[in-house]
Amino acid sequence: MIPGRPSLTESVLQSPSRLRVTAMRILLTITAVLVLALAAVVGRAEAQHELRGHVDALAIGGFAELEDAIAELAATGHPDAAPVLGMLRDGDLYVQPDGTVVRAERGGAGFLVSDPLTGEDLGEVGRGGVDRIRVNNNIRRAVRGALAGVTLMNPDPQIRYDAARTLSGAPSADMLEPLDAALAKEAVGWVREEMAHARAVIVLEPGSGADESTRIAAVERVAERANRDALVLLNAVAARDEGAVQAAAQDGIAAIERRLVIRDNAQHIWYGISLGSVLLLAAIGLAITFGVMGVINMAHGEMVMIGAYTTFVVQELIRNHAPGLFDASVLIAIPLAFLVAGAIGVAIERGIIRFLYGRPLETLLATWGLALILQQSVRSIFGPTNRQVGNPSWMSGAFDLWGLSITWGRLYIVIFALIVFAGLILLLRYSSFGLKVRAVTQNRRMAASMGIRTPWVDAMTFGLGSGIAGIAGVALSQIDNVSPNLGQGYIIDSFMVVVFGGVGNLWGTLVGAMTLGIVNKFLEPYAGAVLAKILVLVVVILFIQRRPRGLFALRGRAAEA
Amino acid sequence: MIAAAIRRGFEGHGWLIVAIILAFGAAVPILNLLLSPGHPLYPSSYMMVVFGRYLTLMLLALSVGLVWGYCGILSLGHGAFFALGGYAMGMYLMRQIGTRGVYGHPVLPDFMVFSNWDALPWYWHGFDQFWFAMIMVLVAPGVLAFVFGWLTFRSRVTGVYLSIISQAMTFALMLAFFRNEMGFGGNNGLTDFKDILGFDIQARETRAGLFFASAAALALGFAICRSIVTSKLGKVLVAVRDAESRTRFLGYRVEHYKLFVWVVSAMLAGLAGALYVPQVGIINPSEFSPANSIEIVVWVAVGGRGTLIGPLLGAGLVNYAKTWFTTAYPEMWLFALGALFVLVTVLLPKGIVGLAVSLRNRWGSRPKRPAAEPDAAAIQARPAE
Numbered sequence: 028m029i030p031g032r033p034s035l036t037e038s039v040l041q042s043p044s045r046l047r048v049t050a051m052r053i054l055l056t057i058t059a060v061l062v063l064a065l066a067a068v069v070g071r072a073e074a075q076h077e078l079r080g081h082v083d084a085l086a087i088g089g090f091a092e093l094e095d096a097i098a099e100l101a102a103t104g105h106p107d108a109a110p111v112l113g114m115l116r117d118g119d120l121y122v123q124p125d126g127t128v129v130r131a132e133r134g135g136a137g138f139l140v141s142d143p144l145t146g147e148d149l150g151e152v153g154r155g156g157v158d159r160i161r162v163n164n165n166i167r168r169a170v171r172g173a174l175a176g177v178t179l180m181n182p183d184p185q186i187r188y189d190a191a192r193t194l195s196g197a198p199s200a201d202m203l204e205p206l207d208a209a210l211a212k213e214a215v216g217w218v219r220e221e222m223a224h225a226r227a228v229i230v231l232e233p234g235s236g237a238d239e240s241t242r243i244a245a246v247e248r249v250a251e252r253a254n255r256d257a258l259v260l261l262n263a264v265a266a267r268d269e270g271a272v273q274a275a276a277q278d279g280i281a282a283i284e285r286r287l288v289i290r291d292n293a294q295h296i297w298y299g300i301s302l303g304s305v306l307l308l309a310a311i312g313l314a315i316t317f318g319v320m321g322v323i324n325m326a327h328g329e330m331v332m333i334g335a336y337t338t339f340v341v342q343e344l345i346r347n348h349a350p351g352l353f354d355a356s357v358l359i360a361i362p363l364a365f366l367v368a369g370a371i372g373v374a375i376e377r378g379i380i381r382f383l384y385g386r387p388l389e390t391l392l393a394t395w396g397l398a399l400i401l402q403q404s405v406r407s408i409f410g411p412t413n414r415q416v417g418n419p420s421w422m423s424g425a426f427d428l429w430g431l432s433i434t435w436g437r438l439y440i441v442i443f444a445l446i447v448f449a450g451l452i453l454l455l456r457y458s459s460f461g462l463k464v465r466a467v468t469q470n471r472r473m474a475a476s477m478g479i480r481t482p483w484v485d486a487m488t489f490g491l492g493s494g495i496a497g498i499a500g501v502a503l504s505q506i507d508n509v510s511p512n513l514g515q516g517y518i519i520d521s522f523m524v525v526v527f528g529g530v531g532n533l534w535g536t537l538v539g540a541m542t543l544g545i546v547n548k549f550l551e552p553y554a555g556a557v558l559a560k561i562l563v564l565v566v567v568i569l570f571i572q573r574r575p576r577g578l579f580a581l582r583g584r585a586a587e588a
Numbered sequence: 589m590i591a592a593a594i595r596r597g598f599e600g601h602g603w604l605i606v607a608i609i610l611a612f613g614a615a616v617p618i619l620n621l622l623l624s625p626g627h628p629l630y631p632s633s634y635m636m637v638v639f640g641r642y643l644t645l646m647l648l649a650l651s652v653g654l655v656w657g658y659c660g661i662l663s664l665g666h667g668a669f670f671a672l673g674g675y676a677m678g679m680y681l682m683r684q685i686g687t688r689g690v691y692g693h694p695v696l697p698d699f700m701v702f703s704n705w706d707a708l709p710w711y712w713h714g715f716d717q718f719w720f721a722m723i724m725v726l727v728a729p730g731v732l733a734f735v736f737g738w739l740t741f742r743s744r745v746t747g748v749y750l751s752i753i754s755q756a757m758t759f760a761l762m763l764a765f766f767r768n769e770m771g772f773g774g775n776n777g778l779t780d781f782k783d784i785l786g787f788d789i790q791a792r793e794t795r796a797g798l799f800f801a802s803a804a805a806l807a808l809g810f811a812i813c814r815s816i817v818t819s820k821l822g823k824v825l826v827a828v829r830d831a832e833s834r835t836r837f838l839g840y841r842v843e844h845y846k847l848f849v850w851v852v853s854a855m856l857a858g859l860a861g862a863l864y865v866p867q868v869g870i871i872n873p874s875e876f877s878p879a880n881s882i883e884i885v886v887w888v889a890v891g892g893r894g895t896l897i898g899p900l901l902g903a904g905l906v907n908y909a910k911t912w913f914t915t916a917y918p919e920m921w922l923f924a925l926g927a928l929f930v931l932v933t934v935l936l937p938k939g940i941v942g943l944a945v946s947l948r949n950r951w952g953s954r955p956k957r958p959a960a961e962p963d964a965a966a967i968q969a970r971p972a973e
Contacts, residue, residue, distance in 0.1 A: 323748050323751075379930060379934060382934050383933065383934065386937075387747060387748045388662045388747070388748065388751065389933040389937065390933075391662075391748060391751060392882075392885060392886065392889060392929050392932075392933045393929055393930045393933040393934060395882055395929055396886075396925070396926040396927065396928065396929020396930040396933070397926060397929075397930060398926070399922045399923075399925055399926035399929070400922070400923055400926035400927065400930075402922065403919070403922035403923050403926065404923075406919075407919060515879075519755060519756055519759050519878065522752045522755075522756075523752075523756060526749060526752055526753070557763050557764075557766070557767055558764075558767070560760075560763055561760045561763050561764050564756050564757075564759065564760040564763075565760060567753075567756065568739075568753045568756055568757060568760075569739070571743075571745055571749060571753055572739045572740060572742075572743040572745065573743065575743055575744060575745045575749060
């Protein structure tokens with residue numbers, strides 16, 4: 028209390044005349060508020076007049092009457108009817124003693140009451156002040172159907188579409204009428220299509236009473252949807268109906284199964300290409316160091332891992348300093364990963380591998396030792412657990428292509444792998460660096476005599492292979508766990524791809540990666556993921572027996588080196 | 589003829605090494621059993637277990653050293669043969685558990701009861717007999733090696749290609765043994781062994797017996813390898829290593845020689861695995877991991893390839909270092925191992941034995957190379973290809 032100033036109570040007690048004035052003022056205010064509220068309610072009531080009667084009808088009588096009232100409310104097709112029906116289904120509608128239906132929620136001492144049509148707050152009532160409108164399963168079903176009917180008329184096409192989908196999921200003959208009405212009014216093509224499908228599903232229900240030709244037409248329409256739901260429905264029809272409808276259903280089943288087989292195969296091929304592009308990314312750097320230079324780099328997988336960790340670091344920096352750039356993080360990481368992994372590659376070549384040229388088995392062991400050191404370094408710096416690398420928004424989500432579900436992330440990785448491959452081919456074919464690399468590969472001493480600095484070319488080639496492993500790591504960080512063991516998981520697969528495709532031939536690597544990826548994915552449904560992998564390994568081992576130099580072997584003198 | 593070969597194997601320093609191994613193998617268990625813990629010469633039971641394990645790993649290294657050092661086959665999949673021998677022994681030990689398992693089933697091992705198998709798979713039959721298990725210890729890796737080698741050597745897959753597909757072989761086996769459906773205990777492998785030939789596997793006396801058995805197996809393996817490499821066959825193997833095409837043109841069936849030594853080596857590795865498993869008490873699919881196989885190779889490289897004593901030294905030293913590091917500085921071990929790979933290949937291509945030989949040649953009173961090590965000479969004479 029502020030000293031020196033009397034409180035309201037004190038002043039009221041002290042002066043009777045003031046008390047009168049205050050009372051008058053309060054009374055006036057209340058009246059004004061009441062008048063205003065009344066005007067608002069009357070205005071509202073007038074606007075909602077038609078629905079108000081239907082809503083209040085929900086409170087009259089037993090379940091049978093309630094069902095009728097629901098049907099009448101739905102038949103108005105008014106957009107405000109749907110939310111009310113939803114409240115009824117959820118058990119939120121109550122009736123007041125004066126017969127008006129309100130929405131009530133538990134709160135305070137009793138219920139918080141509001142108008143179901145306008146959402147206007149009607150204050151608070153005691154526990155016994157309102158009575159709940161009871162619903163049973165029949166009512167719920169009626170509400171569901173009615174809701175679909177009402178929403179079929181909604182101005183938003185997406186809501187109409189969803190309503191039609193709901194209908195084909197829970198078909199009922201009662202809905203045929205509102206559906207026909209909606210179909211007649213529907214102008215949007217894709218919504219119409221879904222509604223027509225829902226209609227066909229309803230017609231095929233046992234109680235629809237439709238004639239034979241309608242049912243056959245419906246069977247044909249359902250058969251156009253070559254998915255599992257359609258198959259289940261047609262199987263039911265084929266088991267239930269007789270004569271021409273049954274025959275049509277059986278034809279439809281056969282057609283759907285054919286299409287499903289094709290689609291499954293397409294899906295396997297897509298998954299196979301997706302896996303193949305991952306293998307391609309992991310193996311293509313190896314194809315350069317192993318194929319072009321003849322160096323076995325067992326630390327190749329660790330270069331991939333370093334690329335993935337570069338992505339992680341870039342994302343951490345962006346999260347902390349420039350969150351707005353997050354969507355670009357992967358694009359920023361690509362050149363950085365190339366530089367980081369490439370620099371480490373050059374250092375490895377200059378520091379160790381150049382002493383071991385011509386001794387492939389020793390190179391293998393030394394690079395394996397490097398792999399252990401790199402793994403343990405990353406483990407010491409970043410910890411042994413998986414690190415979280417996020418997907419940019421443009422890489423998440425999926426889209427539908429002829430019934431195939433294709434995720435954007437996978438699609439981008441396939442495209443990225445092909446771009447890297449094409450870039451590498453062009454680099455080796457048309458740049459002066461590529462020319463030097465090919466010259467050194469074919470005849471080292473002759474190239475040196477022509478003035479090519481072969482040690483420099485070796486270092487750069489190794490750096491290039493390592494850098495490409497680094498950018499493969501950026502791509503793999505999007506689909507795999509980023510942990511110190513990331514590289515280990517890919518090294519054997521990568522070697523299989525390179526050896527299978529043929530050493531020294533980048534096209535062989537492409538074909539090898541895609542073949543192994545697709546074969547793997549085709550075996551998986553029959554054998555399971557692990558067994559499929561084992562089978563692929565065994566097949567490659569056996570294949571090498573037939574063609575020890577791979578699918579696309581180098582011929583001539585180069586093969587003897 | 590065989591007797592002659594063995595006698596030849598004991599010429600030079602060979603008999604000395606075999607005698608040292610056997611003496612060591614007998615002395616440690618006897619001292620452990622007879623002396624009291626306070627005695628200065630008393631080897632503790634823990635040390636006996638650790639060194640018993642080293643003996644089996646030395647035998648494994650010897651098997652890799654035989655094919656790599658004398659025939660030029662760099663196997664990155666020898667861990668698979670080792671693990672197969674280990675699994676054969678593990679299956680015998682599982683069957684010996686009998687009703688003492690958690691579920692008390694008289695025939696089925698615990699993991700089979702747990703995953704609702706109702707009968708023993710066909711390939712588990714016979715493993716309740718020790719003699720059968722011992723045959724399988726040699727036959728299982730031998731058959732795998734024969735099939736793999738027959739396909740590979742016949743189609744002339746050599747060098748790094750062979751290394752890579754041998755690595756793929758052990759990787760595929762690892763994936764296969766991880767599957768529970770295979771009936772080898774899946775992820776957990778075989779463990780909780782109770783006794784071997786009726787003796788409690790935890791008892792000190794059994795440990796002492798296993799130690800001696802490991803030493804005896806190592807001595808036997810050494811004698812076999814020694815008699816191979818000092819025979820005419822051994823000369824052909826070295827010829828194959830140094831110039832395979834030339835040897836073939838001279839009329840030798842190179843693939844037969846390679847196949848023979850490859851299968852012998854796999855069987856030795858299997859025997860090592862069979863002795864390893866009762867001493868560590870577990871066998872699981874991680875023994876098949878490619879990293880394990882490649883680690884064996886570095887033991888040989890550290891010790892010195894192209895010799896038989898090198899792999900033994902290398903396996904002993906590297907594993908001793910591993911035991912020390914993993915208790916003192918566990919996070920440093922992979923750095924040390926990685927550095928070992930790099931340094932040995934770049935600076936010490938002939939390993940410790942090669943270093944010792946060249947030091948003796950430089951400063952020793954007798955510049956003559958020892959007669960028992962013709963292989964070191966062979967390495968030095970090897971043309972740079």
